[in-house]
Amino acid sequence: DIQMTQSPSSLSASVGDRVTITCRASQSINSDLNWYQQKPGKAPNLLIYAASSLQSGVPSRFSGSGSGTDFTLTISSLQPEDFATYYCQQSFSTWTFGHGTKVEIK
Amino acid sequence: QITLKESGPPLVRPTQTLTLTCTFSGFSLSTNGVGVGWVRQPPGKALEWLALIYWDDDQRYSPSLRRRLTITKDTSKSQVVLTVTDMDPVDTATYFCAHGSRHFDWSFDYWGQGTLVTVSS
Numbered sequence: 361d362i363q364m365t366q367s368p369s370s371l372s373a374s375v376g377d378r379v380t381i382t383c384r385a386s387q388s389i390n391s392d393l394n395w396y397q398q399k400p401g402k403a404p405n406l407l408i409y410a411a412s413s414l415q416s417g418v419p420s421r422f423s424g425s426g427s428g429t430d431f432t433l434t435i436s437s438l439q440p441e442d443f444a445t446y447y448c449q450q451s452f453s454t455w456t457f458g459h460g461t462k463v464e465i466k
Numbered sequence: 467q468i469t470l471k472e473s474g475p476p477l478v479r480p481t482q483t484l485t486l487t488c489t490f491s492g493f494s495l496s497t498n499g500v501g502v503g504w505v506r507q508p509p510g511k512a513l514e515w516l517a518l519i520y521w522d523d524d525q526r527y528s529p530s531l532r533r534r535l536t537i538t539k540d541t542s543k544s545q546v547v548l549t550v551t552d553m554d555p556v557d558t559a560t561y562f563c564a565h566g567s568r569h570f571d572w573s574f575d576y577w578g579q580g581t582l583v584t585v586s587s
Contacts, residue, residue: 361529394573396513403562403577404505404513410571447513451572454526455503455515 488563
């Protein structure tokens with residue numbers, strides 16, 4: 361099984377801050393890494409697929425980078441609607457989610 | 467427009483078998499490069515992938531739950547069914563179905579609203 365380790369598990373930030381979340385795979389997954397945003401009581405929403413491709417309709421302040429085992433999701437200027445939990449997911453060999461990063465208001 | 471909706475019992479007893487149905491529209495599960503998967507989320511916890519069925523009827527399962535899961539499709543009804551045997555209180559979760567495609571690197575680009583299943587005697 362491929363394990364996904366996200367960090368941090370939570371963070372506090374202010375509107376306008378630049379936020380970075382990292383995800384590490386237990387083995388190389390090429391660029392088969394996806395990022396989701398989830399708000400309480402809602403289904404996850406796909407933000408980034410294939411490590412760096414922005415899903416249609418997702419604001420350009422979201423970006424993804426990385427390949428192999430190390431990946432990053434960046435929110436360039438945090439907006440009020442971005443306070444949520446973020447998950448990475450590998451799709452290289454079946455699927456595995458990270459444990460999530462909760463972004464809270466400072 | 468792609469939509470998915472989960473249906474199933476809100477309450478199951480321990481040791482019973484759970485049967486969940488995902489009814490979808492806006493795509494065909496006979497189209498090359500398409501799949502439907504199941505993901506669950508215990509209250510307050512992380513997402514966990516369970517299973518996925520491809521357009522060609524190939525199936526993939528979570529290794530830790532493989533012996534308890536079965537996923538099938540009925541293309542004519544636009545439905546995917548997941549069965550989970552030997553339910554336990556730790557299986558209490560919201561169960562989601564989701565659309566995946568090769569075009570988007572097998573990410574899950576459309577999701578159902580989820581259905582909460584509680585396991586209790």
